[in-house]
Amino acid sequence: xxxxxxxxxxxxxxxxxxxxxxxxxxxxxxxxxxxxxxxxxxxxxxxxxxxxxxxxxxxxxxxxxxxxxxxxxxxxxxxxxxxxxxxxxxxxxxxxxxxxxxxxxxxxxxxxxxxxxxxxxxxxxxxxxxxxxxxxxxxxxxxxxxxxxxxxxxxxxxxxxxxxxxxxxxxxxxxxxxxxxxxxxxxxxxxxxxxxxxxxxxxxxxxxxxxxxxxxxxxxxxxxxxxxxxxxxxxxxxxxxxxxxxxxxxxxxxxxxxxxxxxxxxxxxxxxxxxxxxxxxxxxxxxxxxxxxxxxxxxxxxxxxxxxxxxxxxxxxxxxxxxxxxxxxxxxxxxxxxxxxxxxxxxxxxxxxxxxxxxxxxxxxxxxxxxxxxxxxxxxxxxxxxxxxxxxxxxxxxxxxxxxxxxxxxxxxxxxxxxxxxxxxxxxxxxxxxxxxxxxxxxxxxxxxxxxxxxxxxxxxxxxxxxxxxxxxxxxxxxxxxxxxxxxxxxxxxxxxxxxxxxxxxxxxxxxxxxxxxxxxxxxxxxxxxxxxxxxxxxxxxxxxxxxxxxxxx
Numbered sequence: 001x002x003x004x005x006x007x008x009x010x011x012x013x014x015x016x017x018x019x020x021x022x023x024x025x026x027x028x029x030x031x032x033x034x035x036x037x038x039x040x041x042x043x044x045x046x047x048x049x050x051x052x053x054x055x056x057x058x059x060x061x062x063x064x065x066x067x068x069x070x071x072x073x074x075x076x077x078x079x080x081x082x083x084x085x086x087x088x089x090x091x092x093x094x095x096x097x098x099x100x101x102x103x104x105x106x107x108x109x110x111x112x113x114x115x116x117x118x119x120x121x122x123x124x125x126x127x128x129x130x131x132x133x134x135x136x137x138x139x140x141x142x143x144x145x146x147x148x149x150x151x152x153x154x155x156x157x158x159x160x161x162x163x164x165x166x167x168x169x170x171x172x173x174x175x176x177x178x179x180x181x182x183x184x185x186x187x188x189x190x191x192x193x194x195x196x197x198x199x200x201x202x203x204x205x206x207x208x209x210x211x212x213x214x215x216x217x218x219x220x221x222x223x224x225x226x227x228x229x230x231x232x233x234x235x236x237x238x239x240x241x242x243x244x245x246x247x248x249x250x251x252x253x254x255x256x257x258x259x260x261x262x263x264x265x266x267x268x269x270x271x272x273x274x275x276x277x278x279x280x281x282x283x284x285x286x287x288x289x290x291x292x293x294x295x296x297x298x299x300x301x302x303x304x305x306x307x308x309x310x311x312x313x314x315x316x317x318x319x320x321x322x323x324x325x326x327x328x329x330x331x332x333x334x335x336x337x338x339x340x341x342x343x344x345x346x347x348x349x350x351x352x353x354x355x356x357x358x359x360x361x362x363x364x365x366x367x368x369x370x371x372x373x374x375x376x377x378x379x380x381x382x383x384x385x386x387x388x389x390x391x392x393x394x395x396x397x398x399x400x401x402x403x404x405x406x407x408x409x410x411x412x413x414x415x416x417x418x419x420x421x422x423x424x425x426x427x428x429x430x431x432x433x434x435x436x437x438x439x440x441x442x443x444x445x446x447x448x449x450x451x452x453x454x455x456x457x458x459x460x461x462x463x464x465x466x467x468x469x470x471x472x473x474x475x476x477x478x479x480x481x482x483x484x485x486x487x488x489x490x491x492x493x494x495x496x497x498x499x500x501x502x503x504x505x506x507x508x509x510x511x512x513x514x515x516x517x518x519x520x521x522x523x524x525x526x527x528x529x530x531x532x533x534x535x536x537x538x539x540x541x542x543x544x545x546x547x548x549x550x551x552x553x554x
Contacts, residue, residue: 044102044222045094046186051193052087053211056080082200084209086111087122090181091191094222100183104218108140110178112212114198119179124192129185133192136183139176266521267295270514274302276310276328278443279401279462280348280501283534284328287527291518298514304443307400311335314506322506323513330400331407331499342502344539344550345522346531350404350497351466351486352479353448355457358390359383362480365496369410371458372419374435379456391427392438393450393459394419401444404499405460409481412496427454452476460497463487464535488537491549500539500550 088109092098116139124130179196200209217224274284281304288300305313310327315337317325327333330348333340352368354360358379363371370376371390379388395402402419410417423434427450430437441447444461448469451457461469463486469476481497484490491498509516521527528538539550 044096044098044219045092046090046098046107046219046222046224047093047227048088048090048107048215048224049227050086050088050213052085053213054084055209056083056085056197082204082209083117084114084198084200084211086196086198086213088194088196089191090186090194092186092188095188097185097187098219098222099185102219102222103184104220105216106180106182107184107215107217107224108178108180109194109196110214110216111196111198112177112210112214113201113204114177114210114212115201116176116179117197117199119194119196122193122195125190126187129187129190129192132183132185133181133194136181138180138182139178140180141175141177266291266517266524267298268512268514268517269297271299271301271324272514272518273325274300274328274503275305275313275325276504277307277330277400277501278304278445279330279350279465280328280346280536282465283531283536286534287522287530288518290526290530291521295517298518300514300518306396306398306442307331307333307403308335309398311340311504314340314504317506319506323510323515325506326515326519327504329502329504331404332502333400333504334403336504339506340504341506341508342504343519343522344546345501345503346539347488347491347537347547347549348499348501349463349486349488349491349495349535350401350460350499351463352409352458352460352481352497353451353466353469354459354477354479355451355455356475356477357388357455358458358477359385359388360479361477362483364482365409365412368481369417372410372417372436374420377436388456389437391424391454391457392420392436393427393447393454393457394422394438394440395447396440396442398442400499401460401462405497408496408498427457448476467535501536 086109090107119137119139121130121134121137124133179194181194204210215224215226274281274288281302285302288302292298292300307327307329311329311333312335314325314327315335328345329336329342332342336342352363360379360383363382367376367382371382372392376382377390379390380386382390403416406416406419410419420436420438421432421434422438422440423430423432424437424439425431427437427439439450441450444465447459448461448465451459452469452473452475460466463478466476466478466486470478478486481495484493484495486495486497503519503522505515505519509519523538523540525542528540528542531538537547537549539547541547
């Protein structure tokens with residue numbers, strides 16, 4: 001089974017009653033999985049966050065040799081200059097209480113080579129919690145026997161008094177490097193802050209403090225997480241998002257199940273050719289493939305012949321074969337005979353493309369006219385800098401895109417100004433005397449390929465094709481016109497390079513013919529969605545009303 005058949009089978013399954021059931025089960029599972037993980041599988045959860053880790057910042061003396069400072073005060077200043085504070089918030093974010101027996105190993109924090117001077121409990125959510133944590137807090141250092149811990153429960157004030165000749169001198173404190181929260185009990189939603197005062201070791205180099213810290217500890221059937229390291233797009237968030245999307249898909253399926261048109265009603269037997277615009281042919285080919293995939297007895301073939309050549313072929317079509325051909329035209333076809341009937345399909349926006357070597361990402365309409373008239377033949381005349389010849393990659397007279405460019409950009413809606421004579425086959429050098437070096441290519445795809453391959457080249461293409469080429473090949477740059485990029489939203493503010501795509505038929509299509517059914521299909525939700533996905537704005541909205549730009553015309 002091919003990918004296309006697999007996708008079609010999947011679409012049919014999702015649109016069935018069984019598919020709706022599967023969507024509902026998948027949505028429920030996706031949304032409930034994180035809840036089950038949090039409240040059943042790993043219901044015990046502690047989170048911590050280091051809120052502050054820096055110097056105390058209480059230095060009262062300039063340590064750069066200020067004269068007249070008491071030696072004892074200078075000694076105090078030197079001490080304070082090497083002290084730092086770490087503030088850690090710890091909280092129970094799970095749904096259950098956590099007791100001492102829930103810990104495989106207690107929570108402990110170490111601080112590299114910094115020495116613990118003192119630690120306090122702050123902002124506890126309950127007074128009893130503050131007392132419990134403080135009474136069971138232990139100080140330790142790796143490899144040092146944990147004896148006499150109660151002797152270390154001395155405040156910083158005690159230590160400072162000992163330094164300055166207190167009546168009862170204090171012995172030098174042990175070199176502890178960590179704080180352990182033994183026998184910790186946290187009810188659901190309880191929290192507190194651990195405030196640790198630290199000193200740099202005596203052999204530390206320089207006035208800067210180190211900020212190393214490390215956490216230990218493990219809960220049975222739960223986890224201890226650093227809030228700062230939690231990913232915003234964690235798997236519970238992604239799972240819930242997928243669940244919401246699946247729920248939306250389920251609702252959309254249920255709401256549209258009764259109103260979705262049956263493609264079989266839009267099918268007919270026979271063969272149909274759709275020719276014309278090379279710019280619009282790729283999306284029309286995709287729509288035709290979608291239509292024929294659902295209509296086994298229909299064959300719709302597309303061919304990029306150019307708008308004008310397609311119109312000439314339709315004009316010459318005998319009346320008995322008028323149901324066999326439809327033609328795409330970029331804009332109103334100037335050569336359309338009185339028997340041809342136009343239908344507006346979509347708004348098409350075009351863009352100017354240049355080779356990256358040109359060194360420009362935007363041009364004014366006047367600069368474009370100067371380039372195509374031959375007033376500027378080198379990019380240095382446009383943007384200064386190094387010399388690089390301008391090479392124009394154009395389209396032939398059969399191109400509707402060329403007509404739009406000549407009328408909307410070069411002519412400024414004041415009439416058509418030709419983009420120039422054909423003077424080169426290779427696009428590199430002019431082979432005949434002419435104001436410009438200009439070659440022609442027969443399709444939008446060929447224009448983009450030539451612009452990518454030719455230094456200093458400039459051309460144009462419909463915006464979806466230009467954007468795809470820019471994304472695919474860094475040698476192609478889509479240039480702004482008068483400061484605006486080619487986009488549907490730029491039309492109203494004044495972007496000039498756009499038109500309406502027309503589908504011409506010879507006469508009004510007869511009912512029950514493949515031509516009539518396919519023309520109707522172009523207004524369906526499916527075709528409209530394909531147009532929008534490809535970057536075109538359909539002329540008929542989902543409500544059946546025409547788009548204002550299509551009503552206004554070009």
